[in-house]
Amino acid sequence: MEKKNLKAWLYLLPAILFLGIFMVYPLIDVFIYSFEEGFNSSSQTYSGIGIYNYSYILRDPYFLQALKNTFILVMITVPISTGLALLISVGLSSIKWIRNLYQTIYFLPYVTNTLAVGLVFMILFKPTAYSDGLVNLIINFFGGSSVDFIDGPYWAKMLVLCIYTVWVVMPFKILILTSALASVNRDYYNAARVDGTSKFRMFTKITLPMISPMLFYLVITGFIGAFKAYSDAVALFGTELNAAEMNTIVGYVYDMLYGEGGGFPSYASAAAIVLFAIVLTITCINLLISRKHVHY
């Protein structure tokens, strides 16, 4: 038995080693960092223990801007992408012809490099010296005037960020919802049809309750994903997100850690923990709501 134990641990050793060094230890360390005041990264010393790092970031206008941007992004993109994905998935499950083709096409953005395709969105929205960009030309065609979506007013930049984020997150949501819809037992619909139930009623009384667990799963993962938004913003506005007023919480963490204004792991840690607390709270709220409303 002793020998058997030893062998099992040997099989686990590499995984435990890597997880220990790159997950468990950092997890403890990040909390310690966040309470060490006046940490100096070159001498590895700190002046005291306390909550100064938290109070610093909560007063930092860049952090507040990042907080605001992230919340706006979450509140706009999560409902829109989930609703749109539901609509598309329901449409997709109601057809047979070229359904597989559409399913494959819809999934394409999932496998593309966020940074690379973000550049395409940038040129579509950005006016240059030579052309106003395709989107602006369409706006002009309908009688509007050109807007600089990449270096222009705040709302325009936020709009592009939201559009791009929705485009990026749709594949996952459509995939999950179409497989959820496919798993609903046909017998329910047949029974309802015999009773002469209307399509709308069938949707609200059978389909929605049956897929509600998956819908809530998507809302939760959507919230978590959107709160961690970062590379979409970099793809559209470049790495100087603070200057573009387009930073996100995760972006703030990385900017504090490294780069132009970097070298402050304590502030970065505090910001990361604030992010973790927000995500945890929202997840718990979602779970509480879902317990009340998911019919299962």
Next chain:
Amino acid sequence: MSDLNKNLKAPGIGKIIVYILLTIWAFIVLFPFYWMLLTSVKSYSSYNAEYFPRFFTLSPTLENYTEAFTSVPLGQYFINTIIFTVATTAIMLIVIIPAAFAFARLNFRGKNIVFTLFLALMMIPNELVVITNFTTITNLDLRNTFTGLILPSVTSVFYIYLLKENFAQIPDELYFAAKVDGTSDLKYLLRVMLPICKPTIITVTILKVIECWNSYVWPRLITDNEAYFLVSNGIQEIRENGFGRDNIPAMMAAVVVISVPLIVLFLIFSKKIMAGVARGGTKG
């Protein structure tokens, strides 16, 4: 009677509307891809001469692709990313397969506790641990090395979990029969379990390859020497101080080059990838 007619007719019109809406979405999804491909084959001068961009081009050119490979080290980024992706995925498989085997097949003291702890780690967001990992790698003097790039991303609790579930489905009888024949655990794992679970292993491999190919944050933190840039950092570098004079067609050629490998992979394995992601991908 008129009610019946309505019911017969309505689906026809409804179907058409559904098809139109679905086609619009397909168009929205595909348009950026079409646009990057189109722009990448327009010449620099003709692109800038079009105030209203044309939706097709009659004189496609490959000059932007030559430009993309010669005036920025795109080939270098590409090779770096391949090395990073292959090495990370290979080491990950070596790490997670024995771990999944131990959880699924072997009995040892503390198994349940360790497995629960592993599952708990799944909830830890990467953002929380990246700060210390950055310090660790910097202190080990591993910045701008492949070791530093690869090491923190070679374990995935989620993939261990996926594999363990799959391993556990293999009937015990096979194991006992192999034991009677005197087969060692390792041999049993390699000769019996791995071939049976090949589909899951392929899925895990593909998901990891996609993740590696698109990784941006960690490589950005850990490399500032262009010789170690991956494609994501490379494209960001190109965007910020690349071809100069806003050479958008060349930029789009680089974007095409970076996107093509995964799109090809996806077209070959689309069923597998979608099934794999449905089982446990995250993003968005």
